[in-house]
Amino acid sequence: FLPCALADQFSGSAPRDHCWFAEMESHSDDLPPPPPLPPNAEPIKAESADDLPPPPPLPPIKPEEAKKISKPKRALIARPGFGKRGNPIQLVTNHFKVSLKTTDEFFHHYYVNLKYEDDRPVDGKGVGRKVIDKLAQTYPSELAHKDFAYDGEKSLFTIGALPQINNEFVVVLEDVSSGKTPANGSPGNDSPDKKRVKRPYQTKTFKVELSFAARIPMSAIAMALKGQESEHTQEAIRVIDIILRQHSSKQGCLLVRQSFFHNNPSNFVDLGGGVMGCRGFHSSFRATQSGLSLNIDVSTTMIVKPGPVVDFLLANQKVDHPNKIDWAKAKRALKNLRIKTSPANTEYKIVGLSERNCYEQMFSLKQRNGGNGDPEAIEISVYDYFVKNRGIELRYSGDFPCINVGKPRRPTYFPIELCQLVPLQRYTKSLSTLQRSSLVEKSRQKPQERMSVLSDVLKRSSYDTEPMLKACGISIAQGFTQVSGRVLQAPKLKAGNGEDIFTRNGRWNFNNKRLARACVVDRWAVVNFSARCNTMNLVNDLIKCGGMKGIVGFPLT
Structure with a gap:
């Protein structure tokens, strides 16, 4: 219990009552014990749940009323009508009409779980599409x-159901983009003599x-x-939007949500600093x-200049010679780019x-010994390996660092002049x-150019050649959709002296006009922040x- 002084501090009122209450509580041990129960007394038992009467039945609810309760009906306020002022005009929109032939089919949505052979989840970008394409090639009959x-x-859609509700497959993918490095970590896997390469590609196994x-429903x-x-x-429209994305992906486009960019140099505009603007198009239903x-x-x-x-590093750092490149900045700019x-x-x-330049960067190269045929490891520089x-x-790579495309414990080096940045990499x-x-x-376009x-x-x-859209019975018109519009008269402005200001070429000209209601300036000040300005003339x-x-x-x- 709190002492009286502390109780006064916390309570703020009636300190003596609080102190008296604390004192009475402290003497509760001195009270006499309760009287004993008589020998023939029986305790009263509480009624069990089985002895209680059943609750009254609920009134029946009609199916129509249940539907109203579970799903309240909401609707947008209807448009009261259409305006009639102005001159009618036909407008061209960037919409293309869609028609549908069959409607009795269903899209079936499947959850996709991709794992490596050791059950690690697949998290690399772009791997999923390669695996699913290989799946369709490997198991056509199992997938109907x-x-x-x-x-x-994580989402895959089909028209109609697959034979099984839950499907498990093993897919072996040839990772041709990575290029398997030899066990010694040397960059010699690009040898043109393919007869001497027993396994040119590194294969990876995936569980799907x-x-x-x-x-x-369609x-x-x-x-x-x-x-x-x-x-x-909205779900059905999302599916056909995904079909558009997949179609553009097969054409080799760069995908940015529902925007698609082709590898066409005529669509590139140089922005400086090794960055280019890439023109594409947005497409959605x-x-x-x-x-x-x-x-x-x-x-x-924006894309990296291919x-x-x-050349990219010179433009990115705005220098005119490779000797002036800041390689610490270059490492940050190049990381995760594809070459x-x-x-x-x-x-x-x-x-x-x-860490070292091409002349000094060493690695162990295994080569066969002429005597007994056993492999022998020798130390050789990256420069000597490629030249000899x-x-x-x-011509110039010897004095500069090499590009590392390997793994932390098994680096793979290439001289910088043998490396080209691939196109369509987002900046x-x-x-x-x-x-x-x-x-x-440079992205601005005139209406006629934009329509073209x-x-x-x-x-x-x-x-029209997309198989999924064909299976859906969807066809797209080739002409722009036309809608009716009205050209409204531009509002006029009221100026001083009862004059009206009308627009000319979409502008109001206020020259030689007075304000309709002008004010009186009683106090004002001018501050000069430039010594070259004549303040009195201003x-x-x-x-x-x-x-x-x-x-x-x-x-x-």
Whole structure:
């Protein structure tokens, strides 16, 4: 118990009562014990649940009332009508009408779980599509020869069900992009003499699990064509959007959500600093009041300038000679970028740079001994290996670090002049102010040019050849959708002296006009932040301009 002084501090009122209560509580041990029970007394037992009467039955609920309770009906406020003012005009939109033939099928959604052979989850980007493509090639009969719509992550869709609800497969993928390195870690795996290479590609084994998740009726698309929505409309539209993504992926496009970018140099614009703007297009299905349509628009993203790695570093660091390159910055800029090495044209991902230059970077090379045929390890520099063993001339790589494409414990080095950055690699760092303004300026297009680009995009995309869209019975019109519009009269402004200001070429000209209601300036000040400015001339000009607009006052003190 709290002492009286502390109780006063905490309670703030009636300190004596609190103290008395604490004192009474402290003497509870001195009270006499309760009287004993008589010998013939029986304790009262509480009633068990079995002895209680049943609860009254609930009143029956009609099915219609239950549906109202579980799903309250909500709807948008209806449009009261359409305006009639202005001159009618036909407008061209960047929407293309969609038509549907069959509606009685279902999309079947399957959850995809990708694992390595040792049950580690697959987390690399782009691996999933390669595995699923290989799965379709390896097990066509087990999958009922069905086409897939795969989102590249965890969802796969088919038209109709697979033979099994839960499916498990083993897929062996030849990892041709990584290029297997020899056991000694040397960069000699690009040898043109393929007869001496027993296993040119590194194979990886994957476990693929497909588990049924849901059914999505195609009738939801038919309702969207009529301008109506159901609870499955957005899910069905998501599926056909995934089909568009997969179609563009097969064409070798760079995918950025629903935007697609082709490897076409005519679509590249140089922004400086080793960065380029890549023009592409955005494509997605939209449910509108007039039905379902394919919306296509232009889009732009930033990519790393493809070509020799040295050229990119010179542009990125704004220097004119490789000797001036800051290699610490270069290591950060190059990490995780993909390159192709010559002469074998094999693709790798950069993990870093060598600690020493090409002349001094050593590694162990195993070669057969002429006497007994046993392998013998010798130390050799990367430069000597490529020049003497491979017969490749190196002009300037000797004094610079090598590109490392191996693993932490087994590095694989290539001279920098043999490495080319592959195209369509996104540049995710922030742009400078100059680069941003250049991107906006070079991405601007006139309406006729934009319409021509979108028409060309729809033709080159060849959506009519996509098997999944064909199976859905979806066809896309080739012409722009036209809608009715109205040109409204521009509002007029009221100026001083009862004058009206009308627009000319979309602008209001306020020259030689007075304000309709001007104010009086009683107190004002001018601060000069530039020594080259004549302050008195500025003051006189402000007074003159204010008087022309009807503003009076401007006392000089």
